[in-house]
Amino acid sequence: xxxxxxxxxxxxxxxxxxxxxxxxxxxxxxxxxxxxxxxxxxxxxxxxxxxxxxxxxxxxxxxxxxxxxxxxxxxxxxxxxxxxxxxxxxxxxxxxxxxxxxxxxxxxxxxxxxxxxxxxxxxxxxxxxxxxxxxxxxxxxxxxxxxxxxxxxxxxxxxxxxxxxxxxxxxxxxxxxxxxxxxxxxxxxxxxxxxxxxxxxxxxxxxxxxxxx
Numbered sequence: 506x507x508x509x510x511x512x513x514x515x516x517x518x519x520x521x522x523x524x525x526x527x528x529x530x531x532x533x534x535x536x537x538x539x540x541x542x543x544x545x546x547x548x549x550x551x552x553x554x555x556x557x558x559x560x561x562x563x564x565x566x567x568x569x570x571x572x573x574x575x576x577x578x579x580x581x582x583x584x585x586x587x588x589x590x591x592x593x594x595x596x597x598x599x600x601x602x603x604x605x606x607x608x609x610x611x612x613x614x615x616x617x618x619x620x621x622x623x624x625x626x627x628x629x630x631x632x633x634x635x636x637x638x639x640x641x642x643x644x645x646x647x648x649x650x651x652x653x654x655x656x657x658x659x660x661x662x663x664x665x666x667x668x669x670x671x672x673x674x675x676x677x678x679x680x681x682x683x684x685x686x687x688x689x690x691x692x693x694x695x696x697x698x699x700x701x702x703x704x705x706x707x708x709x710x711x712x713x714x715x716x717x718x
Contacts, residue, residue: 507537507552507712508536508550508552509533509552510541510554511529511538511539511540511555511557512543512547512556512557512558513542513558514557515542516560516594517592520559520694522540522542525693525699526540528696531700531705532705532708533708533712536712544564547563547567547570548570551574551579552579552580553579553581553582553715553716554571554574554579554581554582555582555583555708556581556582556584557585557586558587559589559592560592560594561587562594571615575685575686575687578685580686580714580717581685581688583687583688583690584690584692584708585690585691586620586693588616588618590608590612591604591605593605616681616689617657617658617660617683617689618655618656618658618679618689619656620655621653621654623652626694627650627669628648628649629647629668629669630645630646630647630669631645631646631666631667631677631678631703635663635665638710639678639680639710639711640664640665640707642710643703643706643707648701648703649697650694650698651695652675653691655675655676660681660683661680662679662682664679664680665677677691678690678691686714686717688711688715690707
C-alpha cells in the first residue's frame with residue numbers, strides 16, 4: 506500500500522494541520538496515511554510527501570531527506586501553503602508571522618514556483634486546461650477559497666488555471682517534471698475547498714501520479 510506522509514504545522518492558526526487533519530484523512534482514505542507536524546518524519550520512509558507547511562524552515566538533515574526522496578523517484582505533492590516559501594515563524598511573540606526577502610532556494614527549485622500574495626477568500630472558478638492523470642475526471646468547477654497569486658517557471662506543465670473576476674488567470678495546478686514526480690495544487694485554505702469533490706479528486710489523482718515510480 507502506498508505510504509503517504511502529510512506534513513504540516515500548528516505555528517499559524519490559519520493553516521493549523523491539527524484543524525485540517527480530518528479533511529486530509531477523509532480525502533486520502535484507503536492509503537497508509539500519516540498526518541503530522543513532526544518535520545523529522547521527512548527522514549523516515551514514505552512514498553509520497555503531501556506538503557502543507559507554511560514555514561518551510563528545515564534542518565540540513567530534513568532538507569536533504571526531502572530532496573533525496575524526490576531524487577530517488579519518490580513523490581511530492583505541495584498543497585496551498587507549500588508554495589509560501591518566504592513566510593517564517595516570528596521571533597517577536599507579539600507578531601503572527603514574519604517574512605524573508607527571498608524564497609528558500611532548494612524548495613523554490615523543487616516546486617517550480619512560489620506564493621506572492623492573496624486577496625481575501627472568495628468564490629472563483631478553476632478551469633482545467635490540460636489532459637493529465639491529475640485532472641482525469643475533473644471538470645471546470647467553482648470553489649470558495651483563498652486565491653493564491655504565484656510566480657511560476659516557464660517549463661512547468663500547468664494543468665488548471667484560476668478564473669477570478671479580479672485577478673489574472675494564475676496557475677492553480679501544475680507539475681514540475683524537471684524535478685521529478687512533483688505536483689502542486691494552490692487550493693486548500695478553507696474547509697470548503699479541502700472537502701470539495703473536485704479538490705479531493707485532484708489531490709487523490711496527484712498522489713496516485715506522484716507515487717507511480
